[in-house]
Amino acid sequence: MKGQSNGGRGVCSPERGGAQDKRTTHHNTTHHHNGKSNNNNGSCGGSASSETAHDSKKGGTSPASEAIPIVWPPKFAIGLTNKEKEEDFLAIKGAKLPQRPKKRAKFIQRTINLVSPGGWLCDLTLERYEVREKKITKKINNNGARELMYIRIIGVNNRRYAHIGDVIFAVIKGVVLNMSLERSEVVKAVIVRTCKELKRDNNMIIRYDDNAAVERSDVVLYEYCQEIESNLKNYNAVGVDNFAIESDRVSFSINNEKGKTIPIIKDCSLKIPSGQFWMLLGPNGCGKSTLLKILAGLLSPTDGFVHVRKPRSYVFQNPDHQVVMPTVEADVAFGLGQFNLTNDETKLRVAKALTAVDMYDYLQRPVQTLSGGQKQRVAIAGALVEECKVLLLDELTTFLDATDQVGVIKAVKNALSSSEDVTALWVTHRLEELEYADGAVYMEDGRVVMHGEVSNIMNSIEARKASYSDDINS
Ligand SMILES: Nc1ncnc2c1ncn2[C@@H]1O[C@H](COP(=O)(O)OP(=O)(O)OP(=O)(O)O)[C@@H](O)[C@H]1O
Structure with a gap:
């Protein structure tokens, strides 16, 4: 959904407040029970030990x-x-x-x-x-x-x-x-x-x-x-293998103003292994952003199932929506308010996240002095600082020049390699970005038509390119 306004920072952790601006939401994942303390009848009896x-x-x-x-x-x-x-x-x-x-x-x-x-x-x-x-x-x-x-x-x-x-x-x-x-x-x-x-x-x-x-x-x-x-x-069932992102026959429709149901996403299945950097690509309007939002939990599928490791973070495409605090440090630290950390812990996590996207040197920089690509990297750091397991990245390079484009891709790659099990799905319609991916999903007209190795997808796209040459690599 190109040009969509997200009305906020643009990094969205559905686990921490759904589609709302994370600055107005709270961490709502609780781990406050355990088996023992919650058992009112904890004495041994019945089957004994x-x-x-x-x-x-x-x-x-x-x-x-x-x-x-x-x-x-x-x-x-x-x-x-x-x-x-x-x-x-x-x-x-x-x-x-x-x-x-x-x-x-x-x-x-x-x-x-x-x-x-x-x-x-x-x-x-x-x-x-x-x-x-x-x-x-x-x-x-x-x-x-x-x-x-x-x-x-x-x-x-x-x-x-x-x-x-x-x-x-x-x-x-x-x-x-x-x-x-x-x-x-x-x-x-x-x-x-x-x-x-x-x-x-x-x-x-x-x-x-x-x-x-x-x-x-x-x-x-x-x-x-x-x-x-x-x-x-x-066992071999959805969500059981080591996949960080899975969708199974996911469909999504909207009702237009005349009440007619318009299918946007049709029967989409995909599996993305943990720790990998995958790309989701296809021509304009094929449904990439919509599918990504479903995976992020921002939209509910009309049909089918989704399993995405949590916490997951969604980063929007417009860099001007990404970063809103006065300095880089303050911006990245913002999301940590919900975790009750000490100052030292906060600083450490911010430093780690900024280092992962190669922005640590910009710690004290006013955000308005950053380039678009640098803002995107700060936004990604904002997601990483909350220790998300899955990054869902929606056409981050759309508004960037070639240098910034590569800088942001490399930042994501680096973030993945400096963490054990962060997985990223990157939506793009730029074919040349595929060379950085571990795998790819290719969509057309609301459907996943290819899924797997980059080289296969690349070849296949090249073969199909004539049909949408205006869209790919535009
Ligand atoms: N809420 C909506 N109301 C009407 N149409 C919608 C809505 N959301 C998505 N669509 C339509 O669904 C199709 C897929 O949109 P989507 O933004 O997911 O595509 P995309 O592949 O990400 O496109 P792009 O590469 O241009 O960003 C488009 O035709 C779009 O106009």
């Missing part, structure tokens, strides 16, 4: 040497249900599973109570088609004794299960999990990813129950998340 539960019930898969304390009962239990699962429940209980969501939830709660007494329950129901992520949670009071989080998730096909992990992650981040899983390997893989994220981010205890509800109604077989993690390589 999980080592015992694990060893005796699972038949000798010994946990890794690192001892993981198990909190019992878990605060949440999660049941995944769909048609197949309903039949499983039915077989177990010898009863018909109620169809109405509230009744069904209670039924499932009772069933899961057998295996996680006193826990809070999450019932994840895989529904077809209509329910989207944002509309998921509904709290139902259960006689004041405990609460049940009833969550409906869409599950049209295996690909869509990728969202389950995100939802679980969002809803119950910070609590202990106890899961009853689908038999589907894909669902399992998504849950595994969630477990991994929960453990990594919160040092949490994960209880993992594989088909327990299918096999037995009264005992859950537990495994440790290390075991799950060690099995990760066996």
